[in-house]
Amino acid sequence: MTAAARPGRSILGVGAVALILAVAVIASLALGANPLAPSAVIDALAGRGTSETAFVVWDLRVPRTVVGLVAGAALGAAGALMQAFTRNPLADPGLLGVGAGAAFAVALGVSLFGLSGAGEIVWPAFAGALLVTMAVYVIGASGTGGAVRLVLAGVALGAVLSGITTAITLTDPDAFDRMRGWNAGSLLGAGLEDLAAIAPFAAAGALLALVLAPGLNAMALGDDVARAQGVDVGRIRVGVIVAVTLLAGAATAIAGPISFVGLMIPHAVRWIVGPDQRAVLPMSLLAGPILVLGADVLGRVVIAPAEVPVGIVVAFVGAPLLIALARRRTARAL
């Protein structure tokens, strides 16, 4: 356990991450495809601006910032849980079929029931994520085999559902057109009302994640070692699945399938705080929104007066960032 980080550096790291997060939030409120002056943004926030600036700030930037905070935190924590649980640094929430289940439910809803607005898609997406991970658990938890069996079940079911989703969208391009916005990942889809309805699920998932952290630390050395330490491995496993489903399901429902955050954030966090899950999980909650909000802000300004959806920017920005980080340091063991 050489990885136990020096406490001084950890505290410095937490401070730095919190500061960057604050900067990201301010940038998300201040910058956009509409080049408002900072003073105009402040006026609008204080309730003094013109109706146009009030609309841009209160109807667009504030909701998307809050959605970005919730979705980013949820994705970061879900990724950290999955990597700890599978003891695989390449794991992400998608391995349990969360995204595939949500996308499948959305495709069905759009093509069969003609759902179109982002608000109509939130609940089917969340329900799809829940149902599919439940199915994954039922298939994967029978017999022994632990996390590997669950992941195999998740990947298999996810692949089948993705295939069907692709078939639906290819045979019905109209549906695909309406799904496109959701598919690309967008912080503008869900309004504050939908967010308020979904956020409690994400919060419950985050709490559960923090409760699971000590048990996950024990499991890092193997299920047998954990059992010897008196940890109920089966209960932790159920807990992780429930938490990941709540976190990733909520994030996918309000922002669409944003990939890469769950994979990358825990890596970056472990480089800062070491492998202790009691530090990794809360830090992932803090760091996830930085990537999501940063990518969203970038997407708003690169092709102004139009925008690039956040899911696309995250992949563009995240991949080189991860490569750069990986080249600078050796990947931190779990």
Next chain:
Amino acid sequence: MSPRSRLVLASAAGMIALALAGCTAATAPEPAGASAASGTRSVEHARGATDVPEEPARVVTLEPLELDTAVAVGITPVGAAVAGNVTSIPAYLGAEDVAPVGTVPEPDLEAIAALKPDLILGTESRHSELFEQLTAIAPTVFIASQADPWRENASLIGEALGREDEVAELLTGVDDECARIRDEYDVAGQTVQLIRPRDETTLSLYGPVSFAGSLLQCVGFSIPDQEWEDGLQADLSPENIASARADHVFVTAADVADRSAIPAAVATAFPDATLVDTSTWVSGVGPKGAAAVLGDIERYLSANR
């Protein structure tokens, strides 16, 4: 050479070829492989010259404009590529017994061959790599691009169908209808904006060269300047929705009765926006679609007089 001038040149060449063919048709022996009863004409199009039947009877169209134009001149195609596999021929055409043959981006060659067409109409920019296979099924004529001005495309389709005069008449009819609406309602100097919501982050404004944009202008509206791509459309972030402000705002929708489908940004900025049918205003390119759009415009104007 721009696509447009190429097209004009091609049409001109086609006209000459047609004239020559007309002179010699009486004496020339029937070319092998031509449809039994009547002779053929040569049509110059995006992929060169093709001999098409004098009176095509079994037409397959791969582009909405071609379907619309064919129906408008009274030649109901036996098959048409449609927007999606679960959707059918657009209702506004009022055409029945048109077999769907795959989607516009991915036509189904087997379904097309099974219909035994004597003429296939497609689009170079979409179906370029299918040309040889389509030609093996039946003589095939391609318009260059669906993004070119629709009147020129419609004229070429009229030529391929042997109904140039009818298409010319229909296009004149559109102009006359425009002029009539322009005279009756006098909207000169009033601005108009046509918004197509793509997804949460992208709103497309349609420009003066676009199908519906050209019709809005021909009845006398003016479309405020944007950073148009080829005059066709301009994409906007919802943050910049205010720059789409105009005296009259139209928003495309799949169901004009369902206002809940309007994205929140558009609904907030333009609570009085008028919903118009995507299947005619965006996809209904052609003389029949134009008549439907002009009908919508007149109904709107008379209701808001």
